[in-house]
Amino acid sequence: VGVSRDPVARQAEFSRRHGFDFPLLSDVDGRVAEAFGVRRRLPLGPLSTRRMTFVIGSDRRVLAVVHSELDMNGHADEALRVLGG
Structure with missing residues (x-):
């Protein structure tokens, strides 16, 4: 599952464009970001949350x-390594 602050329509377009086979969830109000501790203290517009993979x-x-913050492929590689894949 992927989560971002983007609205549902933008998430759907992003998922379609990249051919994702997993759900992307919209956290427009930031409650999920807050619960996972990834919300920045000083919001930076579109960078109001830190890029993290759990x-x-x-x-x-x-x-x-x-x-x-920069290596998106590294997130996937590390997640797969942890999962033994």
Whole structure:
């Protein structure tokens, strides 16, 4: 699952354009960002949240947290590594 502050229509277009086979959720009000601690103290417009990936196991435990503002592929690579793939 991917989550961002973008509205639903923008998420749908982004997903379609990139051929994602997983859901993208819209967190326009920032409640999910706040709950996961990724909201910036000083909002920077579209950069109001930090780019982070949480790898969550089937038992609902967080297995890893990937931090990188610039390396999106690194997020996927690390998540797959943690999951053994």
